Amino acid sequence: MAKRWAVALMRLLGRNWITLFGASLTTVSGLAICAFLLFGLLGLADSPYLAMMALLVLPAFFVLGLILIPVGAYVDNRRRRAAGNSSQEDHRRDSYPKVDFNKPSVRRAAAAAGFLTVINVFLVSAVSFQGVSYMDTPEFCGEVCHSVMQPEFDAYKDSPHARVACVDCHIGPGAPWFVRSKISGMGQMLAVTFDTYQRPIPTPVENLRPSQDTCEQCHWPAKFTGDRIKVIRKYSDDEANTPLTTALLLHIGGGDQGGSGIHSWHIDPSKQTTYVSLDPQRQTIAWVEVREADGSLTEYFARGQAPTEEQRAQGVRRIMDCIDCHNRPTHIMHLPGRALDQAITEGRVDRSIPFIKKMGVQVLTQVGQVLAAPEQIAQQLRDYYQKNHFEFYNSQRAMVEDAIREIQSIYSRNVFPQMRVSWGTYPDNIGHEYFPGCFRCHDGDHTTLDGSRSIEQDCTSCHTVLAWDEESPAVLSDLGIR
Ligand code: HEC
Ligand code: HEC
Ligand code: HEC
Ligand code: HEC
Ligand code: HEC
Incomplete structure (x- = not known):
């Protein structure tokens, strides 16, 4: 019985390598998708990269495999016909087969094809629905191309809109903008793959959707x-x-x-x-x-x-x-003065440290836009306090070290050397204190x-x-x- 089904399946798939390759690709990626989904359900896989594999890359292979199956059969048929032109008998053998549902083997092949198609349609639609929803999550937008989106994502996580999805402001509701965003997304994927994107990402964002369709969906004027x-x-x-x-x-x-x-x-x-x-x-x-x-x-x-x-x-x-x-x-980046004022107000930097506001701003402004900047910040501040406020530094070392850590983190929240984003790269138009606004x-x-x-x-x-x-x-x- 099992053997007969296997024979039916073999007949369905043909015996040419393109079809077999397609079938294997589909089978392997289908199984891998199921495994990823299972891991996801069990809470074992929780990384944006795994999700991207399971929901975007593997389904692409799955569908590619499905397409290769009939392509292989077609190519094979053409080749055999071309080869068989010389002999009458070959020609007859290689013309399209007669489909005769009276034969049990044909019925079995058709049933197998129908069954597999139902499973495939189900799997492809379930996964593509998940894939599209997944592409709307801040994790996908902010973390998959981590170093590119880091300045925006880091500022966003710490902003009043941290629980608003990126797509609510960048795409908004409706099909036309959804399609536009996917087309521009493909361009962005290529730019990241071939490393041709601009650093820093230029603003203003030219094709940002008018705010009636985004901001005003939540903020009722x-x-x-x-x-x-x-x-x-x-x-x-x-x-x-x-x-x-x-x-x-x-x-x-x-x-x-x-x-x-x-x-x-x-x-x-x-x-x-x-x-x-x-x-x-x-x-x-x-x-x-x-x-x-x-x-x-x-x-x-x-x-x-x-x-x-x-x-x-x-x-x-x-x-x-x-x-x-x-x-x-939401992508709120601060200048050194503003950032330190906030840190002191919130008690993250202790106000009793002498000259901490002045020194913090000075060090943050002077330190280079380099990856080693955090170490330089610590070094310069330690040197300053050891040299000029030795007593204080000795008795309140923990307090000063806490302040140093906070000043380092102000730096890494606002300056991103790998994206060439620095103090004031992105002007803020509210008010008139730091920028013309x-x-x-x-x-x-x-x-x-x-x-x-x-x-x-x-x-x-x-x-x-x-x-x-x-x-x-x-x-x-x-x-x-x-
Ligand atoms: C509350 C609305 C809002 C949310 C949520 C939001 N953005 Fe933005 N984003 C904007 C606006 C407005 C601009 C345009 C700035 C400009 O044109 O000057 C922008 C600009 C950007 C830029 C261009 C570079 C820059 O710094 O201006 C990037 C990249 C970006 N957003 C990525 C994201 C990502 C990734 C997320 C989710 C993690 C996200 N945005 C969430 C409103 C939002
Ligand atoms: C999906 C809903 C949503 C969208 C879309 C949205 N916002 Fe908001 N926004 C909120 C919520 C919720 C808050 C309140 C956060 C809080 O009170 O902590 C908020 C707060 C704000 C604030 C006050 C921030 C502060 O410092 O208190 C401003 C300004 C603002 N939004 C502007 C915008 C602009 C401009 C856009 C479009 C680019 C936008 N919002 C899009 C939900 C949204
Ligand atoms: C002419 C500039 C300007 C325009 C245009 C503008 N705003 Fe504002 N908005 C401000 C200023 C200034 C504030 C107060 C600033 C602050 O809170 O620091 C403010 C405050 C807000 C707040 C916080 C309100 C509160 O009571 O705390 C929200 C939300 C907001 N704006 C949303 C919007 C939305 C949505 C639009 C578009 C329909 C919009 N704004 C258009 C300048 C503007
Ligand atoms: C692109 C130019 C432009 C920018 C930027 C701009 N405004 Fe205006 N604003 C105008 C114009 C034009 C008027 C109307 C002047 C008139 O005809 O009386 C106006 C009027 C106003 C008025 C009403 C004044 C009155 O006499 O009743 C207020 C308030 C105002 N703006 C606040 C702001 C704030 C706050 C910001 C910055 C967050 C801002 N505007 C940014 C162009 C601008
Ligand atoms: C067109 C509107 C507008 C006009 C005119 C205007 N301001 Fe402002 N001002 C603002 C806004 C908006 C803010 C920012 C509020 C915020 O930080 O969100 C601000 C902030 C300030 C601040 C606090 C700045 C800080 O962050 O320390 C001062 C001080 C100030 N304004 C003084 C003035 C004086 C003085 C004038 C007259 C020369 C003036 N403003 C005219 C809109 C205006």
Whole structure:
């Protein structure tokens, strides 16, 4: 019985090497996929590389094998016919076989083919569904090409969006963008395979989907809050690392409240702001056009001057959306000062270490963009404290060593020599402290041609400054903010 089935299967597969190779490829990869899936279910295999093998690479071999089976049969048939042309008898033997369902062997072969097809269709669709879902996970996007995505992935894991999938911002819902992303993904795979990708990955991301379809799926513009207090804590360069506090009342505003808040104005659907930038990073803005609901157009030009022909030709137009302000909502990288202020505020670096703010920033800024930088950081800080604060270093060695470790990790969270990402590689457009940000347009210098109107730089239009670099602002204690 078993032998008869084996014979039927052999007949089905033919006896040519292409078909046999295809059949073996399919069988081996099919078994391997099953094994991987089983390991996965048992929780034994938990690496993005294994998942990629099981869900993307092996299925490709599996399908390739399936395709080779009929290809082999076809090639074999052609070859035999070509060889048999000379003899009548061969020719007859090699013409297409008559399929006669009265013969038990033919019925068995057909049943075997049907059975295998059902299994294959099931396996291929189950695995491709899993494969596609898997390609949507942050592990796939962030970890498979680890060194390429490390700057973005590391910052993301530590951000307010750490539980939002990469694809929610980078692809969004719907089939057309899904297909686009897969096509561009293939280009990216090739770039990684042949090591032709750019370092650092250039921004702005040219083909990022408009934010209505991504950010606004979760953040409902009409439901934004009115004002919000933001407390910013910094430390000065003196021996005591004296704390300095700034408190802003940010007029964020709501999308449907009218008024003059940041969001009220900028994400009001009845206005459309288009701007033209002269540099690839969109930091130099030549002119801005505001179109109101009634169709009226106001144009603001840098220094109030009409753009030259050259600028008109060179400039890139863009309709402003969430990402023109929130360009780093999740890949948040800091400059040394900001990073140290945060570490001291959160107690990861002890404020009682003399000059730690100043020295930390100095060492982080001066150390080279090299793989050995963390060791250099430790060496320089140890040298400094041994030489200048010997007593303190000797009595509080553990505290200083903790601070050194934290400063090393600030470095490795923000500087990635292998991707040529360094301090300030990616400008952040929120605010105006570290990068031009809002002041790319709100610099008081973007005016209409007749000079009668300008894009507001009034300090109170975006926020009220409640306290500015004060040691212990009264306003915060009045509000009960510690
Ligand atoms: C909250 C939304 C959001 C999430 C989640 C998100 N990104 Fe981004 N990402 C952005 C935005 C916005 C930009 C565009 C920055 C620009 O154009 O200036 C960007 C830019 C990038 C860039 C270009 C380089 C750079 O640093 O700007 C890469 C690479 C990237 N993201 C990878 C990822 C990966 C990998 C994940 C998941 C681990 C992810 N992103 C998750 C919003 C997001
Ligand atoms: C899948 C849902 C989702 C998407 C898509 C999304 N966000 Fe968010 N976002 C959140 C959640 C949830 C939080 C709140 C996190 C918290 O409170 O800790 C948040 C917080 C924020 C914050 C406040 C961060 C802070 O420091 O408190 C900003 C700004 C923001 N998102 C902007 C964006 C922008 C811009 C995009 C599009 C590029 C975007 N988000 C896309 C879910 C999303
Ligand atoms: C003109 C620049 C600008 C635009 C455009 C803009 N925002 Fe904001 N947004 C800000 C600023 C500034 C803040 C406050 C900054 C902060 O919290 O540090 C803010 C705050 C937020 C917050 C946090 C709100 C809170 O109460 O804490 C979210 C979420 C947010 N924006 C999402 C969006 C989304 C979604 C869009 C697009 C529909 C958008 N923003 C468009 C400038 C902008
Ligand atoms: C590409 C240029 C551009 C950028 C960048 C930009 N704005 Fe604006 N903004 C405008 C224009 C144009 C107006 C409308 C000026 C007018 O017609 O009164 C405006 C108006 C505003 C208003 C309303 C002012 C009022 O008088 O009612 C606020 C608030 C505002 N912007 C906040 C911000 C903040 C915060 C940022 C940075 C996160 C920012 N803008 C970045 C172009 C810009
Ligand atoms: C177009 C809107 C806008 C205008 C005009 C504006 N600011 Fe700001 N400012 C912001 C935003 C947005 C932030 C950043 C909030 C954050 O860190 O998220 C900020 C932050 C600040 C900070 C804190 C910076 C830090 O991180 O230490 C100070 C101080 C400040 N602004 C002062 C001013 C002064 C003074 C003026 C008038 C010359 C002014 N701002 C005009 C939008 C504006």
